[in-house]
Amino acid sequence: MKTIKNIGLVLFLIGLAIFTALPVLGTFDLSPKDLDDFINHKGIKSEVYISDLRQNVVGKSFDGMPAFAPKVTSALEQANAQHRNNREYEKVVYAKPHDMAAELGKIAGSGFIVNHKGLVWFLTFGLGILGALLFIVPNVVLLGKKGIKNNGIYHENATNRGWIAWLVFIFLTSFYLILYFRPEYAVNWTFLVDPISESLSGNPAGQWFVYGFMYCVVMVVMAIRMYIKYRHNMYQMIRTTSVLFFQIVFAFLIPEIMVRLQMPYYDFKNAFPLDYDFFFSWNIKELMASGSIGLFILIWGIVLTLVIVPVMVYFFGKRWYCSWVCGCGGLAETLGDPYRQHSSKSLFSWQVERWLVHGVLLFAIVMTGMTLYSFFTESATILGIKTQSVQNTYSLLIGAIFAGVIGTGLYPIFGNRVWCRFGCPLAAYLGFVQRFKSRFRITTNGGQCISCGNCSTYCEQGIDVRAYAQKGENIVRSSCVGCGICSAVCPRGVLKLENGPEKGRINPTQVLLGNDVDLMDLMNK
Amino acid sequence: MEHIVIIGNGISGVTAARHIRKLSNKRITIISAEADYFFSRTALMYVYMGHMKFEHTQPYEKWFWKKNRIELVNAYVERIQPKDKKLQLKGGEDIAYDELIIATGSQPNKFGWPGQDLKGVQGLYSKQDLDGVEKYAPNNKVCNRAVIVGGGLIGIELAEMLLSRDIPVTFLVREDSFWNGVLPSGESEMINEHIREHHIDLRLSTNLAEIIPDEDGRAKAVKTDKGDTIACNFVGLTAGVSPNIEFLKDSGIATGRGVMVNRYLETNIDNIYAIGDCAEQKEAIGNRRPIEAVWYTGRMMGETIAQTLCGNKTEYKPGHWFNSAKFLDVEYQTYGWVFSEKSKKEVEKHFHWRHPKEKICITVAYHGDTRKFLGINTFGIRMRHDIFDRWLTEERGVDFVMAYLKDANFDPEFYATYEADILAEYNKVMGTAITLQNKSWNRIFKTA
Ligand SMILES: Cc1cc2nc3c(=O)[nH]c(=O)nc-3n(C[C@H](O)[C@H](O)[C@H](O)COP(=O)(O)OP(=O)(O)OC[C@H]3O[C@@H](n4cnc5c(N)ncnc54)[C@H](O)[C@@H]3O)c2cc1C
Ligand code: SF4
Numbered sequence: 026m027k028t029i030k031n032i033g034l035v036l037f038l039i040g041l042a043i044f045t046a047l048p049v050l051g052t053f054d055l056s057p058k059d060l061d062d063f064i065n066h067k068g069i070k071s072e073v074y075i076s077d078l079r080q081n082v083v084g085k086s087f088d089g090m091p092a093f094a095p096k097v098t099s100a101l102e103q104a105n106a107q108h109r110n111n112r113e114y115e116k117v118v119y120a121k122p123h124d125m126a127a128e129l130g131k132i133a134g135s136g137f138i139v140n141h142k143g144l145v146w147f148l149t150f151g152l153g154i155l156g157a158l159l160f161i162v163p164n165v166v167l168l169g170k171k172g173i174k175n176n177g178i179y180h181e182n183a184t185n186r187g188w189i190a191w192l193v194f195i196f197l198t199s200f201y202l203i204l205y206f207r208p209e210y211a212v213n214w215t216f217l218v219d220p221i222s223e224s225l226s227g228n229p230a231g232q233w234f235v236y237g238f239m240y241c242v243v244m245v246v247m248a249i250r251m252y253i254k255y256r257h258n259m260y261q262m263i264r265t266t267s268v269l270f271f272q273i274v275f276a277f278l279i280p281e282i283m284v285r286l287q288m289p290y291y292d293f294k295n296a297f298p299l300d301y302d303f304f305f306s307w308n309i310k311e312l313m314a315s316g317s318i319g320l321f322i323l324i325w326g327i328v329l330t331l332v333i334v335p336v337m338v339y340f341f342g343k344r345w346y347c348s349w350v351c352g353c354g355g356l357a358e359t360l361g362d363p364y365r366q367h368s369s370k371s372l373f374s375w376q377v378e379r380w381l382v383h384g385v386l387l388f389a390i391v392m393t394g395m396t397l398y399s400f401f402t403e404s405a406t407i408l409g410i411k412t413q414s415v416q417n418t419y420s421l422l423i424g425a426i427f428a429g430v431i432g433t434g435l436y437p438i439f440g441n442r443v444w445c446r447f448g449c450p451l452a453a454y455l456g457f458v459q460r461f462k463s464r465f466r467i468t469t470n471g472g473q474c475i476s477c478g479n480c481s482t483y484c485e486q487g488i489d490v491r492a493y494a495q496k497g498e499n500i501v502r503s504s505c506v507g508c509g510i511c512s513a514v515c516p517r518g519v520l521k522l523e524n525g526p527e528k529g530r531i532n533p534t535q536v537l538l539g540n541d542v543d544l545m546d547l548m549n550k
Numbered sequence: 551m552e553h554i555v556i557i558g559n560g561i562s563g564v565t566a567a568r569h570i571r572k573l574s575n576k577r578i579t580i581i582s583a584e585a586d587y588f589f590s591r592t593a594l595m596y597v598y599m600g601h602m603k604f605e606h607t608q609p610y611e612k613w614f615w616k617k618n619r620i621e622l623v624n625a626y627v628e629r630i631q632p633k634d635k636k637l638q639l640k641g642g643e644d645i646a647y648d649e650l651i652i653a654t655g656s657q658p659n660k661f662g663w664p665g666q667d668l669k670g671v672q673g674l675y676s677k678q679d680l681d682g683v684e685k686y687a688p689n690n691k692v693c694n695r696a697v698i699v700g701g702g703l704i705g706i707e708l709a710e711m712l713l714s715r716d717i718p719v720t721f722l723v724r725e726d727s728f729w730n731g732v733l734p735s736g737e738s739e740m741i742n743e744h745i746r747e748h749h750i751d752l753r754l755s756t757n758l759a760e761i762i763p764d765e766d767g768r769a770k771a772v773k774t775d776k777g778d779t780i781a782c783n784f785v786g787l788t789a790g791v792s793p794n795i796e797f798l799k800d801s802g803i804a805t806g807r808g809v810m811v812n813r814y815l816e817t818n819i820d821n822i823y824a825i826g827d828c829a830e831q832k833e834a835i836g837n838r839r840p841i842e843a844v845w846y847t848g849r850m851m852g853e854t855i856a857q858t859l860c861g862n863k864t865e866y867k868p869g870h871w872f873n874s875a876k877f878l879d880v881e882y883q884t885y886g887w888v889f890s891e892k893s894k895k896e897v898e899k900h901f902h903w904r905h906p907k908e909k910i911c912i913t914v915a916y917h918g919d920t921r922k923f924l925g926i927n928t929f930g931i932r933m934r935h936d937i938f939d940r941w942l943t944e945e946r947g948v949d950f951v952m953a954y955l956k957d958a959n960f961d962p963e964f965y966a967t968y969e970a971d972i973l974a975e976y977n978k979v980m981g982t983a984i985t986l987q988n989k990s991w992n993r994i995f996k997t998a
């Protein structure tokens with residue numbers, strides 16, 4: 026068994042190494058015809074740019090993206106600078122240089138990787154999946170009988186912020202930086218999943234398809250790990266299945282298929298304000314241009330946020346979204362499970378959390394207000410502030426850096442819910458509903474708590490569960506995502522997530538059940 | 551300002567301090583020689599097993615003590631001088647008090663076994679003990695085998711700890727079935743099986759005779775009363791605990807096994823009280839034992855003494871007995887009284903149900919004549935404390951309890967439920983025809 030695990034680890038690492046090397050490998054040669062097609066397709070009018078590309082790029086063979094990309098980006102930057110200088114605004118190419126490099130790279134890619142997509146897919150994704158499964162599945166036997174399996178978490182480098190954790194941090198962060206800011210380096214990855222993308226949407230893959238595909242793969246593999254680890258706990262089994270289903274079907278398959286059917290790309294479960302650009306004018310315009318399905322999506326999006334989400338939170342708590350449906354939550358609960366113990370429980374973190382998460386919500390609302398105002402009045406600025414720049418700031422700081430780069434990158438260091446806890450505006454909104462108008466609570470079982478601290482340690486949202494449990498108080502906290510792990514790890518059966526009458530949901534107690542009744546009354550008045 | 555001094559920063563002492571602070575402005579000092587800050591002893595095992603770090607066992611952050619003006623002194627109290635109302639600390643310093651609370655907890659029992667003080671031989675009680683296990687049994691290279699002596703709740707925790715590092719364990723248990731002084735036979739039997747399934751070498755009806763040292767004064771083997779010699783590098787002594795009160799010897803404070811207290815937790819000397827593991831009740835409280843070394847009674851005594859010291863003299867009145875523990879993977883809860891065959895009275899009758907495959911079972915105790923419900927033990931099923939507390943107060947009959955069992959279930963959502971199976975078996979054995987009632991939120995959350 027141990028041997029199988031080790032073989033799995035080696036295979037996984039080989040797959041990972043090849044995957045990591047891909048961005049800098051490959052051959053790129055742009056033919057004159059491809060360039061002409063591209064220019065026509067894009068409607069590029071800058072003859073400076075075109076001639077620069079013809080001279081320095083076309084007909085040459087580049088070894089790897091690091092050789093190819095700078096030529097494309099610098100050509101574009103120089104051309105645009107020149108046009109702006111000469112006030113030839115109609116010639117300026119309004120595209121990000123790195124996106125341009127990615128698109129040209131996609132066309133120019135040739136050689137081994139492009140010609141052996143299946144093989145290279147196997148050497149990266151395939152080995153990674155196979156290796157990971159070989160590493161994980163023997164746990165069915167190795168972990169022994171059903172029960173809590175947290176042995177050694179704080180002894181192991183990877184789960185105790187050792188150097189492995191830091192490597193994972195660097196890997197994840199770099200991966201997100203590439204996706205968001207240097208997509209040209211993702212081009213080789215896109216080749217591997219082209220066949221899959223083409224079979225779904227009919228289009229070749231872009232970097233976001235790679236991301237979506239990887240997201241699903243990682244979730245499936247890590248969900249298998251969850252199933253094995255929590256096989257005694259039905260709540261975890263069903264919940265894991267649910268997040269997996271919503272990720273694969275709603276976030277991945279349906280939008281791709283919709284594209285094939287000439288419909289807008291839309292993830293039906295992604296609720297505003299997590300889906301922060303839902304009301305951006307380009308999106309509204311696109312939806313309105315897509316006929317009845319577009320209109321349906323528009324109405325659905327609004328109803329989802331204003332009615333479905335809060336009503337469901339009333340009945341089931343915000344868990345129905347955050348740990349049963351949401352993609353961010355889904356990744357946190359699968360890939361992030363080994364790191365949940367790193368969320369800080371200090372009062373200080375709680376204060377930071379409240380400022381930040383509500384700040385982001387406010388930011389999202391203000392931005393959306395400005396967006397809608399601009400949309401209906403068709404004025405680009407409000408009080409002298411450009412709506413577009415507010416949107417760009419949000420997209421960059423919150424959408425890309427907070428939710429992606431930091432949110433996931435920091436898993437191994439600050440726990441798996443950094444984004445959900447400190448950043449997600451939807452979570453903040455659901456939190457209000459959960460705190461003030463909901464049937465959900467975590468019931469504390471009278472006086473059974475022994476203050477051991479397992480619950481607090483493993484709460485991914487950094488809630489000091491023990492602080493409530495040892496006072497006999499129910500846990501009614503806006504940030505609780507209802508993952509159920511506190512209840513799972515409690516060795517004394519103290520915690521139960523449940524939906525019940527609102528009355529008596531919050532039960533402040535000074536003296537716990539079990540102590541003389543008069544004393545309880547006296548102190549709890 | 552009145553100065554309240556508390557010896558011992560365990561759950562009882564700390565609870566007393568917290569509540570005194572809530573109720574008053576008195577000066578509060580806690581003295582302990584074990585650790586700077588309060589930590590949960592109950593979680594020591596999880597530190598060794600790598601579930602938590604030691605800091606996670608501390609329920610309060612460091613600022614808590616300052617903010618609540620609770621002064622902490624890390625020192626050992628060598629002597630109490632009630633006449634001068636002062637304490638003598640090791641190292642010579644004195645501390646004066648107006649009111650003194652003794653909350654010094656327990657220490658592991660040692661019964662004079664030859665070799666009981668060797669290196670690698672220890673109990674599991676204090677933070678220092680945890681360090682000891684880490685030192686003498688860090689892995690299965692340094693420690694090829696460990697022997698645990700005494701089959702109680704701490705013994706099984708120590709066994710689980712050592713197993714988590716793949717250290718082979720031999721478990722010497724005096725009784726002929728695990729913990730059957732407390733558990734009815736069906737349950738005790740199930741736990742025997744569970745222990746063996748974890749590849750623990752469980753030796754029932756076996757006592758320790760002596761521990762044999764190597765040339766460095768470290769344990770190298772134990773000899774049992776059956777004449778077997780078992781080679782080992784670590785010996786855990788977990789044959790119960792007793793109050794930690796030696797330092798009181800010449801103080802004039804009356805002691806038995808523990809510090810003798812009345813129902814107000816007062817000792818024989820004015821202004822001196824005792825709470826928690828170290829207190830021994832002069833008068834019996836229901837079926838409770840005079841010394842109860844459990845977490846929540848320490849906490850309740852702390853809550854009670856705080857009332858008394860803040861002007862509201864209050865009797866210590868623990869409600870219905872309850873408790874919980876875990877045997878490796880199996881959770882155990884108990885509400886009311888279920889006695890073992892060894893200790894139960896004639897009129898106490900039991901209904902027992904066990905799952906055909908899983909390690910799940912319950913035992914319900916009732917009065918043979920009146921059919922009054924007396925108590926329940928559950929293994930592998932969580933129960934709702936509120937409900938059983940209420941049913942015990944209302945003196946419900948056992949048939950009622952069985953009919954409404956679903957109200958009491960506290961397992962996580964989507965768990966398989968067994969009430970129907972349990973009731974079917976009950977009806978069969980008892981010749982009743984009770985129908986199972988559906989769970990009702992109204993009943994569950996009914997406030998008395
Ligand atoms: C491993 C383990 C697991 C347990 N698990 C459970 C459980 O699951 N459920 C349950 O109900 N109970 C459990 N218990 C029992 C429970 O922990 C005790 O009942 C409880 O801790 C007693 O609290 P206390 O405040 O009375 O004393 P303690 O926690 O023992 O605190 C007393 C403190 O006083 C200090 N002290 C003693 N003498 C002096 C002195 N002269 N000068 C200065 N300081 C002194 C001691 O060093 C100690 O720090 C467990 C105990 C152990 C050891
Ligand atoms: S309180 Fe419990 S259920 Fe809520 S987020 Fe924390 S661990 Fe999950």
Ligand code: SF4
Pocket residue numbers: 473474475476477478479480481490491494495514515516517518519520
């Ligand atoms: S895990 Fe359970 S017993 Fe431990 S502190 Fe939390 S609620 Fe209490």
